[in-house]
Amino acid sequence: DGGITQSPKYLFRKEGQNVTLSCEQNLNHDAMYWYRQDPGQGLRLIYYSQIVNDFQKGDIAEGYSVSREKKESFPLTVTSAQKNPTAFYLCASRRTSGSPEQYFGPGTRLTVT
Amino acid sequence: QKEVEQNSGPLSVPEGAIASLNCTYSDRVSQSFFWYRQYSGKSPELIMSIYSNGDKEDGRFTAQLNKASQYVSLLIRDSQPSDSATYLCAVSNLNGNQFYFGTGTSLTVIP
Numbered sequence: 132d133g134g135i136t137q138s139p140k141y142l143f144r145k146e147g148q149n150v151t152l153s154c155e156q157n158l159n160h161d162a163m164y165w166y167r168q169d170p171g172q173g174l175r176l177i178y179y180s181q182i183v184n185d186f187q188k189g190d191i192a193e194g195y196s197v198s199r200e201k202k203e204s205f206p207l208t209v210t211s212a213q214k215n216p217t218a219f220y221l222c223a224s225r226r227t228s229g230s231p232e233q234y235f236g237p238g239t240r241l242t243v244t
Numbered sequence: 245q246k247e248v249e250q251n252s253g254p255l256s257v258p259e260g261a262i263a264s265l266n267c268t269y270s271d272r273v274s275q276s277f278f279w280y281r282q283y284s285g286k287s288p289e290l291i292m293s294i295y296s297n298g299d300k301e302d303g304r305f306t307a308q309l310n311k312a313s314q315y316v317s318l319l320i321r322d323s324q325p326s327d328s329a330t331y332l333c334a335v336s337n338l339n340g341n342q343f344y345f346g347t348g349t350s351l352t353v354i355p
Contacts, residue, residue, distance in 0.1 A: 162340070173332070173347035174288075181341075221287055231276050231340025235287040 134158065135236035137222050142241045144216075152207045152239045154222030160234075161227040163205035167191065168219045168238075177220075180205055181227060209241065216243045247271055250333050250346035258354050263320040265349050267333030270314065276340070277309055277316045280332040282348065288332055292318060323353040 135156040144150045154163065162181045166174040176189030180199040194213025199205055205224075209216045219240050223233040249268045257263045265279075276295055280288035294300045294307040294316065306319040316335075320327055333346040 164343075174345045225340055227340070230293065231336050231338075231343070232278055232290055232293050233334075233340075233343060234290060235280075238287045 135222060135224055135234060137220075137236040137239050139239060140237065142239055144241070144243050146243055147211045148243075149208055149210050150216075150241065150243075152209065152220055152222075152241070154205045154207065154236055155203055156205075156222075156224045156236075157203060158224060158234070159202075159226075160224035161202065162225050163199070164223040164225075164233065165189075165195070165197065165205070165207045166221045166223065168221060174221065177207065209243075216241060247344040248333055248335055248346035250331075250349050252347060253350040254352055255349055256352045256354055257323050259323060259325060261323050261353075263323045263327065263351055263353070265318040265320075265331050265333075265351065267316045267318075267346055268314055269316070269333075269335045269344070271335070271337075271342070271344075272314070273337050273342075274314075274335040275338040276336045277307070278334040278336075279305075279307060279316075279318045280334060280345075281327075282330045282332060284329070320351075323351075325353045325355050328352050 138153045164179045165177040178197040180186035196208045221238045222236040225233045279292040282288045292307040294309045300307045304321045308317045330348040330350045332348045336343040
């Protein structure tokens with residue numbers, strides 16, 4: 132089955148630790164995105180990548196880093212520099228030709244204490 | 245001004261009624277429009293896409309687009325309790341390089 136997987140579903144970390152969230156897709160999509168969603172809030176774009184080995188900052192990139200070494204994978208690292216890392220993190224992907232709709236993975240809920 | 249505006253709700257409708265969700269956008273170059281449904285604690289799920297003016301129907305869902313008024317809506321006919329969720333409106337330019345989400349409207353369908 133084609134789709135987007137994110138792991139883990141729930142993640143707990145101590146303050147000051149870096150943590151990496153996984154996002155993998157087998158849809159052959161070129162573009163991938165990371166969003167953050169806080170309770171009762173909309174989606175805020177962290178980083179996106181249109182092609183392998185290239186990525187751009189979104190609206191709230193500070194305290195986060197990404198890599199895009201493979202088309203299928205777009206991991207997000209939440210660093211200790213991110214002041215309020217507790218949130219629901221969503222990965223999405225889309226084709227870069229044809230219909231532009233984005234499809235989402237199931238999300239990772241990160242709690243930092 | 246936000247690119248995409250939605251009434252946050254909550255919107256409550258009785259079971260069997262029509263739920264009407266509205267969205268306005270500010271960027272006139274927007275060409276593609278989407279509705280996502282997000283259940284509590286889950287990720288957004290695409291339920292409708294619309295690209296040209298007028299209505300597009302899919303089962304109990306109808307998306308309506310008016311580019312002149314920069315307005316897109318979603319009608320849910322015969323609303324069911326399972327339709328209770330937050331509905332996100334999204335718009336993009338033609339190639340999808342600019343993609344904006346609204347903050348969502350919370351819908352509750354009362355049995």
